[in-house]
Amino acid sequence: MSETSILPPVADRRPISRTHHGDTFQDAYEWLRAKEDPEVIAHLEAENAYTEARTAHLSDLRERLFQEVRSRVLETDLSVPTRRGDWWYYGRTAEGAQYGIQCRTAVVDDSWTPPVLEAGAPVPGEQVLLDANVEAEGHEFFSMGAFDLSDDGTRMLWSVDVEGSELYTVHVRDLTTGERFDEVIENTGQAFFTPDGRSIVYSTRDEAWRPDTLWLHRMGTPVAEDVKLFHEPDERFWLGAGISRSKKYLVIGLGSKITSEELLVDLADPTAAPQVVWPRRDGVEYSVDHAVVDGEDRLLILHNDGALDFELVSVAASDPQGPRRVLLPHTPGRRLLDVDCFRDFATVEYRTEGMPHAALLDYRTGALDVIEFDEPLYEAYFSGNAEWHAPFLRMGYTSFVTPSTVLDLELATGEKHVRKRTQVLGGYDPADYGQRRDWATAPDGTRVPVSLVWKKSFGEPGAAARPVHLYGYGSYEHSIDPGFSTMRLSMMDRGVIFAVAHVRGGGEMGRHWYEDGKGLNKRNTFTDFIAVGRHLVESGVTTPERMVAEGGSAGGLLMGAVANLAPELFAGILAGVPFVDALTSILDPSLPLTVVEWDEWGDPLHDAEVYAYMKSYSPYENIRSDGKYPRILAMTSLNDTRVLYVEPAKWVSALRHAGAEDVIMRCEMSAGHGGVSGRYNAWRERAFEIAWMLDVLGLAG
Incomplete structure (x- = not known):
């Protein structure tokens, strides 16, 4: 029997009426919400069986992809120790073990230079604190x-x-x-x-x-x-x-x-x-941290009161609503993100022109000392600093081509000491890969940043049409910053260009970027993504037949909306834990997290304008009657409390009813919003997704 002759499960249509603001919607698949109903579970299991049958030809490729990531990862490894009190704390992984092991060893001679730990070698004085593999048994x-x-x-x-x-x-x-x-x-x-x-x-x-x-x-x-x-x-x-x-x-x-x-x-x-x-x-909005300046308790407050991209002020801890001293004034286009206080200074993280930056702030002068790095696209951040005062400041660094790096900034000299760079086995060389920033133009004239990453041996993007994996999110002011992925190499080594559409609704370009992609401006998120896809086609980077799109959670809403608005632009769409039944969820305050989401999406329950606007874009309510869709894979989890499994389950059933020809769904029956647990399980799940994308792109051989 050929794969095309395998019939998908068909969910019964049991329409119920939902009426708000004088508008009635007939929902044929709401009955799938009954999680404890054996009929619902049987339907989800049938979806899984159908998906497995439709992707059976990819089983060998999935195994190769899984082995590829294993071959690149140092499975027995240790993290860089972090000092807290009289101990160095670190984690270790062991080959074959799904989860990490938390350990520590005593500080010797009051040193602040972390001990160099060798993978697979015993650590003198090691004390195992918690072996998650033991805790996870059963x-x-x-x-x-x-x-x-x-x-x-x-x-x-x-x-x-x-x-x-x-x-x-x-x-x-x-x-x-x-x-x-x-x-x-x-x-x-x-x-x-x-x-x-x-x-x-x-x-x-x-x-x-x-x-x-x-x-x-x-x-x-x-x-x-x-x-x-x-x-x-x-x-x-x-x-x-x-x-x-x-x-x-x-x-x-x-x-x-x-x-x-x-x-x-x-x-x-x-x-x-x-x-x-x-x-x-x-x-x-504001956040607070405590500093001691010249013997006085002060509070550093990062706020947006009359300051769209935020301002940093200092107030007396004894009178926080009293006089304010401005340390970092509001500067349009410089989005202040985070301030963290230490004994003698504060760390500051901020964003300009779509790029994150890290700096040190002098309490007394307000001077900002920016920590510079060489790559054009990168992410640098402060992490793992438990102590109020230390001679080193721990930082993390990565880019699309540079593996995750741990470094210590020596405060007395400004020197950066690289403590560890994640080892990528198999001869990986960052020089073999390129990264750059492009700009697309949205329908309203807004310039939308696009990040591109590729393997150089296949040529520069635009020299000839290449397969493209386009990723997007665009909600909650969350930014998709440059980051390295070992599994992404499996696609780029097959000639795929990885691209990120930094669409409105995220935070890449400052607070206005978020405001212009939320609430009654949400459609900008979708049209920005489509504009990026068209830019990649028009600039010769790819063709619609060679482009697959991916997004998860709120990015899954983006995928559902794009599938309705521009199905001709993509060969396939991967929607992870997708928020595709957004209006139904946001109308029901009894559902988990609905009320707290009203500030993001609007309140369609009480506001007729918001209701009409959300109904105009919510993927489930806007499925095309002509059935013209690219190939679609939806991934979900039965125990997800953020985006309930029922949303993709209803969406997939409705798509098929409308005539969409190649729509499959995989529901993990023992997982949450983040998918399966355990690193090997996670690698296999991602191998499943990558194999499907490569198949869509014609690269499954």
């Missing part, structure tokens, strides 16, 4: 959440999710004896120790999966006696918390998509009433 899915240690290094907590629901169970271990404490805290989000290690701060979620309550658990007491530190009743706001690097404050952050508020608790009494820094005001 579970089809396993995900680590929190991992924290007391400041004195005697206690460790970690949390796990074994379903994909993103609800975690906290465990605690005594590192002096190796014994577990009796404390087990279930259904948590965040979790971390107070600095003295005597208490655990953790968050819990409401029925809509929104983190809304913060608790304090004192070690050795029943969980039932835990103290409620704070509760956020407004369904638009998420709650998060952390300890300032100075160890003086517990910082509670509350945020919707467009408004935030932060509160401080002096850790001298963690149960004291939290103090508001700036009262919340609609449309004003």
Whole structure:
């Protein structure tokens, strides 16, 4: 039997009416939402069987791709140690093991230069803290959440999710004896120790999966006696918390998509009433960190009050609503992203012209010392700096062609010490690959940045039409920055050009870039992506028959919209955990996370204009009657709590009913929003996706 003769599963059409603002929509597949219904599970399993049958000819290619990534990865490896107190902490991986192992070794001679650890070699004085492979035994899915240690290094907590629901169970271990404490805290989000290690701060979620309550658990007491530190009743706001690097404050952050508020608790009494820094005001976002300048407690506040791309000010911690000293004034086009305080300076991350930058800020003068790098496209960021004061500052660096790199910036000299660059086996040479920035023009004249990456031996992009893998996202002000991918090499080594469309709705070009691609401007996200695709065709880089598009989650909405608007532009579309039934979800406040999303998409439940606008682009409501679609692969997970499996399940059924000829869906039955757990499982899942894309591009041989 040929693959084309295999018939897809057909979901029954059981129309129900949905009426809002005088408009009625007949939804034939809403019954697929009943996750516990055996008929629904049987349908999903039938979809999986159909997809496996339709892709059976790719099984050998999938295995080759899996082995290719294995051949490039140093499977037994160690991370660069990070100093915290009197210990160096690091992770290790072992060949054949799905998950990482957390370890430490004692600091010798008070050195701040991390010890050089050799893969596969024993580490003197190593103490294994947590072997996730042991913890994962007996579970089809396993995900680590929190991992924290007391400041004195005697206690460790970690949390796990074994379903994909993103609800975690906290465990605690005594590192002096190796014994577990009796404390087990279930259904948590965040979790971390107070600095003295005597208490655990953790968050819990409401029925809509929104983190809304913060608790304090004192070690050795029943969980039932835990103290409620704070509760956020407004369904638009998420709650998060952390300890300032100075160890003086517990910082509670509350945020919707467009408004935030932060509160401080002096850790001298963690149960004291939290103090508001700036009262919340609609449309004003800010974040706070603690610094000590000339002996005075100051708060550095990054905010957008009258400053679209944000401004940095300093206020007295004793009077945060008092006089402000401007440290970094608002500069249009310089989007300030993050400020992190240390004893003598602050780190600053910001973005200009679509590129991220990292710098050091002098508290007293406000001078910004930008850390320079040579590549035209790269990402540099601060990471792994646990201490309030140290002679080195840990940074991460990568580009589309440079593997992930860990370096230490020596503060006294400004010298960059490369501690480790991820080793890519098999003779990888960055010089064999090229990267550049192009610009496409959107229908309204806006210039849209496009990143291109390719293997040079196949020629420069545009010299001849080549296969292209075009990726996009475009929501939540999330930027797709330059980053290296080992698995991407399998496509580029077959001649595929990888391209990123930095469309509006993301944050690449500043806050206005986000504002112009959300709410009632959302269509710009879709037309930008189409403009990039057409630019690649018109500039001779590729042809529609040789271009495949990919996006996931909100980027899956982008894929669904593009499939409706310009199906002729792509040979195939890969939609990962796709938000393709957006209007149905955002209309229902009982669904997980819906209310908090209204600031991003608008509120179609109460606003007729938003309803009409969302209905005009939501992929499920706008499936073409002519059935003219490229090949489509939808990937989803049964236990995803962010984008429910039902969205792609309904979409795929509706596409087929409209006459789309080559639409398949794969539903992982033991996974969450991020897909399967375990690195080997993740490699196999990505090999499945890449094999499908190569088949679409005619490169599956």
